[in-house]
Amino acid sequence: MRPVAWRAGGTLVGMLFQSQIFLLVFMPIVLGLYHLAARRAVLREWLLIAASLVFYGWWDPRFLPLIAGQALASWALAYLARESYAVHLVRLGILANLAILGIFKYFNFFSDTIASLTGAELDRISVVLPIGISFYTFQIVSYLADLRRGRAPLYSMRRFLLYILLFPQLIAGPIVRHNEIMGQFDGNPHGPGAAEAFARGAVLFVIGLAKKVLLADPLAAMADPVFQTATTAAPAFGAAWLGLAAFTLQIFLDFSAYSEMAIGLGRMMGLRFPDNFDQPYRSLSVREFWRRWHMTLSRFLRDYLYVPLGGSREGTRRYLVATFTTMGLCGLWHGAGWTYVVWGLYHGAGLVVCRGWEARGRTLPKLVAWGLTLVFVMFGWVLFRAADFSAVVTMLTGLAGLGSAAVAVEGATLLVPAALVSLVGVSPQAMVERWLKPHPVFAVATAAVFVYCVLVVGKGQPVSFIYFQF
Amino acid sequence: MVWTKFLRWLFLTATGALGAVLLLVAAVDPYGNLGTGWHRDRVMLDVNQRFMYPQITRSHEFDAAIIGTSTSRLMPPAPFDAAFGARFAALAMNSATAWEQYRIADLFLEENPGARGLVIGLDVVWCDRDAQAGDTTKRGFPDWLYDDSRLDDFQYLLNMKAIEISGRYFGYLVGRETPRYGADGYGVFTPPEGEYDLERARGHIWGAGPRTIVAADPPVLPDAAERAGWQFPALAWIEELFGRLPADAARVLAFVPVHVAKQPRPASRDAAVEAECKARVADIARRTGAVLVDYRFASPLTGTDENFWDPLHVRLPIAERLARDIAAMATGGPAAADARILYRPN
Structure with a gap:
């Protein structure tokens, strides 16, 4: 991926x-x-x-x-x-x-x-x-x-x-x-409606661009040193959690931003691509997560792998085989490494447990369900992001508070707007389609954000270092 | 119709804002590379010399240059001007790799083919056994300012930093910004002498506390065959630069002083490598007719804490003395105190 x-x-x-x-x-x-x-x-x-x-x-x-x-x-x-x-x-x-x-x-x-x-x-x-x-x-x-x-x-x-x-x-x-x-x-x-389609597409594109440039990229700069440290030593508790939180937000904002830019581009050409993300971190269960995360891949795997393998309608054994095969391959599709496969199987196990729980008609308070789901997904990202299994172990050691390697994690305040964008409200597609009004203020704001992002991504910027400390 | 109007607002605002940025940058010409600026002031408004110095080489106001790292930046050009009857630009750059120093010297010689002198303040980067073409630092190196094409520079100018530096120019016009260094590249980056604090300097020099420097025991004595196998790839660039200077131009190489705490431990492998490097530089001096002087050894100068702000940077009066002494030695004067003349053509 x-x-x-x-x-x-x-x-x-x-x-x-x-x-x-x-x-x-x-x-x-x-x-x-x-x-x-x-x-x-x-x-x-x-x-x-x-x-x-x-x-x-x-x-x-x-x-x-x-x-x-x-x-x-x-x-x-x-x-x-x-x-x-x-x-x-x-x-x-x-x-x-x-x-x-x-x-x-x-x-x-x-x-x-x-x-x-x-x-x-x-x-x-x-x-x-x-x-x-x-x-x-x-x-x-x-x-x-x-x-x-x-x-x-x-x-x-x-x-x-x-x-x-x-x-x-x-x-x-x-x-x-x-x-x-x-x-x-x-x-x-x-x-008919071409100008409207173009405008909505342009706004969606700029929202994706801003998410990528102003949130996802700086979050990567927070997460990377933590996971880099985890290749050699367990990061200290605070750094480990900050790094994991940063990556959790980064992977979503980065990936969904790229989808939004793609969908926006299509819309500007009069084409409609399917939605790909629907605020997945608001999910109350692992099953819901996969209905909201990379939806076009979930759909593909369901129709071309899970259902042909028997899905859930041919007994428990077939269901388990179909689920673990699908999710194992889903992991492998994301990256050619065993950490990805295990990540897929981990989610497969989550789906199975979730289905069993739901089949018994049990429910959890919404806040608890949301928290459990998010923590489950976050631990999954450790598998996804860590360089190898030993880095997974050191990262988990750090998350458990047993690590001591200091990592300078700068800009942690960025987690707040990133979390708000990821958790509050509806997806940018829904926002643009439902709420965007053809008011000049929105047009000017969109243009301003676009220009700002263009300037932020500009190449050739000198880096000033604080060098002398006499 | 309302959406068409929306789109019109969007496009006009975006193109207008981008156009305004381009106009600003073109009008101020923050790196002095475009030739589109309305003014001819050459004000150095950013601390990153890699971005500022190319315009000095292109001003054609100088016919000689000093290159090096920050260890050479405090040496004023005036004594060299007087000694060689030339106008020296101070092009030493903070933390510059040997390759980056080569690049600014290369550009200088390209722009000023009749150059009358090149002074290279040598330090450890030139003796790096892993040096290679393309070595840069995290500060970024603007290749685009060093090539022959100015047209493609625009793609590097649509960014926040170019706007910021352009903005500083207006601050400079109203007296709120001061140039980071002079139009010849020279600038004093150390605090005023009155603020010198020996204890603080010792903290930088020694860290935990002053210690006696003792030679490695047993001494490391690599044999000639081993030494012959060591490569110092950057030294070839010096020879290449000197080869391009006119025959009568001044060629000066100086191992600049750093505190003994920062020098290789005597009789260690590092010391042997450095000695070999110096010998190779002396060979280059012989081949190119350059003067080579050396301050990089244990001496009253390098062993006295009071001479330094930190282990790499001498105090301004010392740097001024160095410039005078190097210029004098390069023009036939006797070896200065604390210096050795490793090679001088007859």
Whole structure:
């Protein structure tokens, strides 16, 4: 997953949404051209494809043949599978796409695991993980799976390319289903309500931008040193909890911000992407958490993994297998490491316990349920964020008050606005759709926040150090 | 219609504000790199010299330069001006890596091809065995101010810091801001001499308390083969810089003094490495016709606490004396007290 280089020392240098090159050059040019070409469907679709290739190639042009190859080959298989004798090709396409994901993302994970189990010396491969491969591969796979089930038509090659490459949601979701977007490409971007859609999209984009730049990034600077310390020594109690609180808020604000920017961008082009986050930290149970957290992934896993595995309707044993398999793979999807798998299984266990509790008709006072859920999720983030299992242990030691390593955690007051944004009110999408009024004050405020964020992310700023202390 | 009006407000405000910022930055030209400023004042309004000094090299008002770290920054250019009949810019930068020092010197020589002198205040960074091209610090190094293209600089100017420094210029115009250092780059960063507090300085120098410095026992004596294997990658950059100076230009290398508490323990491996580094620098001096003087050894100067604010920084009168003495030694004078002339061309 890696929403937006949330790990310390992330080396992603592509055209992030919150870079000036995107905000001041790429986005205005693409939106401008797109709306100039609004009345010509084919032209605007090719334009978006070209823009998406530029966007993707900006990260690393070497990724382009892979994504384009995966998309084109998958479309070709779907095309050939029109004839009933070739239907098995679709299954081949699904396997091939998963194999590509496996090689690029998981080869070294499996290789290392087998090596540590058997003691054998196995080769590792040195490849750059193509950005967004987990997202777009899932979109391709979901389409092919639907095609196999007879639930998807054959789209034109252009449409299919556009579906896979569409730049707003290419890197970090939301994971969009073919049947919720393909029809929208036919819509007239300048139809009734176009200005309103653009305005709401722009405001949502700026809210996401502000969450990312003004909250998530500074929170990362709080969380990173704590988790870094945990690789060698247990952080002191206060630092451990501050670091965990900071990461809990960071991962949500960062990831949801990127989704909001994506959804906002789509809206500015007259496209509606599905919502992805709905204030998940307000959840009163683990099940509710997964209905509010990365909703498009939960939906994908439910429809393409959990339900085909039997779901909850074929007995307890099948339910347990389906739940733990789904959540284990969910963990693995987030990152190629056992800490992620255990994180997924931990949530699987939470879901099972939660279901059992609910099945017995038991309830908890809301505040207790909320607190328990949040603490459960936060401990999960220790698994998710820590570098390895020994770092998990040292971090937990610190959280238990048994650590002593001092960590300078600066800017803790930021936790307050970050928590308010995460916990109070409705999601930014709902806010923008329901409450935004076309008043100039909101327009000016949005523009001001946008400009402020642009200036904050500006490159080339001298860092002043307090150096001499005579 | 109301939403169209909303969008109009949004776009006009955003483009207007961004345009205003660009105009401000272009009009003030906070790093003196754009050439679009309405004024020609060269006021140094930020403490980060990496961002401020390129404009000094491009002013073409100087035909010689002093580079180094903060250990060389207190040496005034005037004695060098007088000794060599040149106009020296003070381009030593706080905590600069050898690579960063090379970059400002490189830019200076590029902009001033007929340069008449280069003084390099040497300290430990030049003897770093892991030095490599591209070494910078957390203070940020603006490559964009050091390249030949000014057009692309705009992408680094839309930020809060550029606005802040531009704003300081208006503060300067109304007398509320003072330049962080002079138009030649020279500035005194130590407190006024009257505020000197020996006990406080000793705290910085010795930490827990003064101690006697004793030689390593047994002494570490690497053999010639081992010493020959040590690499000091940054030294090649000195040779390259001196090679680009006109033949009659002044080439001066000075190991500047730091307190003995900060020097390698005698007879230790670090001391052997430093001695080897000095020998290599002497070789470079021989090859390039440079003067090499050394203050970086145990002496009354480096062993007296009262001469220092902290283990790296001498007091201003000492620095002024250093500048005079180095200039004198570089022009044929005798070795100054507490200094050694390691090489001087005949």
